[in-house]
Amino acid sequence: MKSRKPSIPYIIWMVIFTMIPIIMIGYTAFTDKNGNFSLEPFANAFFYTGVFMKSLWIALISTAICLLLAYPLAYIITKMRHSTQNTVIMLMMIPMWMNFLLRIYAWVTLLQDNGPIDMLLSMLGIHATYIGNTGAVVLGMVYEYLPFMVLPIYTVMSKIDGGLIEAAQDLGSNSLAVFRKVIFPLSIPGVISGITMVFVPSASTFLVSQYLGGTDDIMIGDIIDKIFWTDQNTGSAISLILMVFIFVFLILMNFFGDEEAIA
Amino acid sequence: MKRTISIILAVLMTASFAACFSGCGNSSSAGEVNVYNWGEYISNGEDDLMDVIDEFESETGIKVNYTTYETNEELYNMLKNSNVSYDVIIPSDYMISKLIEEDMLLELDFDNIPNYDNIMDRFKKLDCDPEGKYTVCYSWGVTAIIYDKTKVSKKPTSWDALWDESLKGQILQFNNSRDAMAIAMQLCGINPANCTKEDVDKAAEKLAQQKPLLKKYVMDQVFTEMEKSQAAIAPYYAGDVVTMMDANENLDYAMPEDGANLFYDAMCIPKCSKNKENAEKFINFMQKPEVAAENCKYLNYATPNQGAYDEYLDEDMKQSELIFPSDEYLDKCYVFTNVPDDVYAYMQEQFVKIQAE
Numbered sequence A: 001m002k003s004r005k006p007s008i009p010y011i012i013w014m015v016i017f018t019m020i021p022i023i024m025i026g027y028t029a030f031t032d033k034n035g036n037f038s039l040e041p042f043a044n045a046f047f048y049t050g051v052f053m054k055s056l057w058i059a060l061i062s063t064a065i066c067l068l069l070a071y072p073l074a075y076i077i078t079k080m081r082h083s084t085q086n087t088v089i090m091l092m093m094i095p096m097w098m099n100f101l102l103r104i105y106a107w108v109t110l111l112q113d114n115g116p117i118d119m120l121l122s123m124l125g126i127h128a129t130y131i132g133n134t135g136a137v138v139l140g141m142v143y144e145y146l147p148f149m150v151l152p153i154y155t156v157m158s159k160i161d162g163g164l165i166e167a168a169q170d171l172g173s174n175s176l177a178v179f180r181k182v183i184f185p186l187s188i189p190g191v192i193s194g195i196t197m198v199f200v201p202s203a204s205t206f207l208v209s210q211y212l213g214g215t216d217d218i219m220i221g222d223i224i225d226k227i228f229w230t231d232q233n234t235g236s237a238i239s240l241i242l243m244v245f246i247f248v249f250l251i252l253m254n255f256f257g258d259e260e261a262i263a
Numbered sequence B: 001m002k003r004t005i006s007i008i009l010a011v012l013m014t015a016s017f018a019a020c021f022s023g024c025g026n027s028s029s030a031g032e033v034n035v036y037n038w039g040e041y042i043s044n045g046e047d048d049l050m051d052v053i054d055e056f057e058s059e060t061g062i063k064v065n066y067t068t069y070e071t072n073e074e075l076y077n078m079l080k081n082s083n084v085s086y087d088v089i090i091p092s093d094y095m096i097s098k099l100i101e102e103d104m105l106l107e108l109d110f111d112n113i114p115n116y117d118n119i120m121d122r123f124k125k126l127d128c129d130p131e132g133k134y135t136v137c138y139s140w141g142v143t144a145i146i147y148d149k150t151k152v153s154k155k156p157t158s159w160d161a162l163w164d165e166s167l168k169g170q171i172l173q174f175n176n177s178r179d180a181m182a183i184a185m186q187l188c189g190i191n192p193a194n195c196t197k198e199d200v201d202k203a204a205e206k207l208a209q210q211k212p213l214l215k216k217y218v219m220d221q222v223f224t225e226m227e228k229s230q231a232a233i234a235p236y237y238a239g240d241v242v243t244m245m246d247a248n249e250n251l252d253y254a255m256p257e258d259g260a261n262l263f264y265d266a267m268c269i270p271k272c273s274k275n276k277e278n279a280e281k282f283i284n285f286m287q288k289p290e291v292a293a294e295n296c297k298y299l300n301y302a303t304p305n306q307g308a309y310d311e312y313l314d315e316d317m318k319q320s321e322l323i324f325p326s327d328e329y330l331d332k333c334y335v336f337t338n339v340p341d342d343v344y345a346y347m348q349e350q351f352v353k354i355q356a357e
Helices: A003-031 A038-080 A083-098 A100-111 A116-123 A134-159 A163-171 A175-205 A207-212 A220-226 A232-262 B002-023 B053-062 B071-079 B093-101 B114-118 B159-163 B178-185 B197-212 B222-227 B238-247 B277-287 B289-298 B306-310 B313-319 B329-332 B341-357
Strands: B033-037 B065-067 B138-147 B171-174 B214-218 B233-235 B251-254 B260-269
Touching: A003 A038, A003 A232, A038 A083, A038 A134, A038 A175, A038 A220, A038 A232, A038 B251, A038 B341, A083 A134, A100 A116, A100 A134, A116 B260, A134 A175, A134 A207, A163 A175, A163 B093, A163 B289, A163 B313, A175 A220, A175 A232, A220 A232, A220 B341, B033 B277, B053 B065, B053 B277, B053 B289, B065 B071, B071 B093, B071 B238, B093 B260, B114 B277, B114 B289, B114 B306, B138 B159, B138 B178, B138 B222, B138 B238, B138 B277, B159 B178, B159 B197, B159 B233, B171 B197, B171 B222, B178 B341, B197 B214, B214 B222, B222 B233, B222 B238, B233 B238, B238 B251, B277 B289
Parallel strands: B033 B065, B171 B214, B171 B233
Antiparallel strands: B138 B233, B138 B251, B138 B260
């Protein structure tokens, strides 16, 4: 019992700000306006299946692109001199000191009609609209969450014991084999936490789509926000379904991760 | 057991902390007034205008605790669900109806508000407060069309222009069920002031037809969209239309011939007030002609104060039919007040569904 004392503040915190809200959402999701048990909120929630799937899809694509970009980058950074590593990581972090909304505004300015990108490409004879579509939303998400993918992968990779790599080389592995048999398996935990840290927020955010998307790019977070104004029950039901989906996704990720680490 | 108690204690402590932070619940000794207003909704000394709160404090010695909210719903939730004490609030028309209906406002003592005489007759007995017992109008305006002259060749005369196929992909619409539905209802020949669920269905269908033509549903984003020439046409509130036109000379306004939504915000004293006299002093101060004029210049929204209009406003502003529409035009406008809760909920749901399709 004594050893658990230091954790009490955290437990209290969790109870107040995590457990109680979740219980309240659960309770609201299973009741109607008059507080009676009802499954109607879930029936209502079905209407938004299309938006739901599209949100998960956008989140999945963004996560995949982040992973594709971040993994080589993290690997390259670990190969650099130690002082350079710190500088590069610092440079990755600096944009994150600025407010999220301001950075999205910057993208609006960059992508808008007659904005810098449009002007530049017009000079080459390419005319198009770069904002107000799903592509712009994915771009915004990738920009926003890339550091959350790079950092955990980099941290795990830089901790890999150089001795293991030397041992593999001594045993005759070429650099491809070293990567495949040593570095990649050992970096999996970083990949897993990176995916988690990118997928979960991008599935539920709505700011990016509000600013960079068009009328068809509404995300489930936006629906929840709007529906809550007048119908907390349906709003809670959608939130609960989203939570379940994310939870299942995380379990799958962990399962996959463990297996890889063992193999 | 011990743990349960400590958890309960912690919850109680947090709750009482939260109450303190959110509403200065126990800070109502004499000589204070707690004002709860919209953000950026009072002249604050910028642009050589009066710092109204400062001025009030130095004139009366009453300390103003000033806090702000973003939406009428936020104001309502604060009054309803937390242990707060505000003395002056400035909700919009439909929220005032709701507050009166739920008996959450105090009757004003107009003997303490002599400047009430300055209010124009049209704004004395508001639709939401037909007997004029609870409210002193603060500002008002109409909805209007803003358009880019380089993209729209003919000055629009009706909300119809927002359904113009030739402007596909360049039209904006309110991202707010109440305003968007009202526009659609007007086009369907329905008076939004007393709409039913069937009317909402018709309006929803009209809005669904508009969706493929739209660039976006916007609220505050309308400023960047229009000022940076990213969109051709949008509906918005008159005061903000003026602000946008100041920023981009290609922009112009149009007022639908059939009228538009007349909206207003009014000062009220909620039941939780503990400084009613000071609140009345504050309301009275706000209706001094020179103070009302400063607020009007700061907001770009019209003032209901005749004295301010006659003596303190620039000709430019007075002549603007957008800020101060003619009486004939105002007679054609409707006030969107007494929509029953269930119709409003239905309206919101239908609007979300249009966006989700």
